[in-house]
Amino acid sequence: GAVVSQHPSRVICKSGTSVKIECRSLDFQATTMFWYRQFPKKSLMLMATSNEGSKATYEQGVEKDKFLINHASLTLSTLTVTSAHPEDSSFYICSARALRSSDTQYFGPGTRLTVL
């Protein structure tokens, strides 16, 4: 149990275009999902916390208008990188919070975004 999928796994796009990344909890309901960004050889950097049916909470320094998050159902959250630029190239990874005794975050496989 506790499987999280993420799609696409890899995307290459032109500068100025928008890219949508989906995060799904496959076998459990996730009232809370998290979006992280990871730079090479670094730890995870939390971008935003997404609660089902409400607006996402963004971390300081993360532009909410650039990184649009929608958590429309208990199993799906999406991150849209709008008007992407080369500096947005990164590894984006989502997690879903499983409300069990350990209250663990389970992660998707990540999305490698390259903006040309």
Place this chain on the structure above:
Amino acid sequence: AQKITQTQPGMFVQEKEAVTLDCTYDTSDPSYGLFWYKQPSSGEMIFLIYQGSYDQQNATEGRYSLNFQKARKSANLVISASQLGDSAMYFCAMREGYMDSNYQLIWGAGTKLIIKP
């Protein structure tokens, strides 16, 4: 101040040997949780083991065990009988509070473990 400290940026270990990855934490919250995740080169973050602050016994999951020393605020991961497939980045993380509505994980910098054949 760092809330999660992993002092070993990298480690080389011979296959079949046991490995201890260090993690120390800092919190004033009496209720917290400690997690270990493995991140292979593919990038996925794999949950390994969890220890709650009120848990009386050290957590174990197969070859993984957590050496929880509350007074020292340490939560070292022990991997027994290491395998080549254990080569990966390992992250220690902490959640402060329990079942809070918007908790976050605080992450360590990670330890890169390489298992030598």
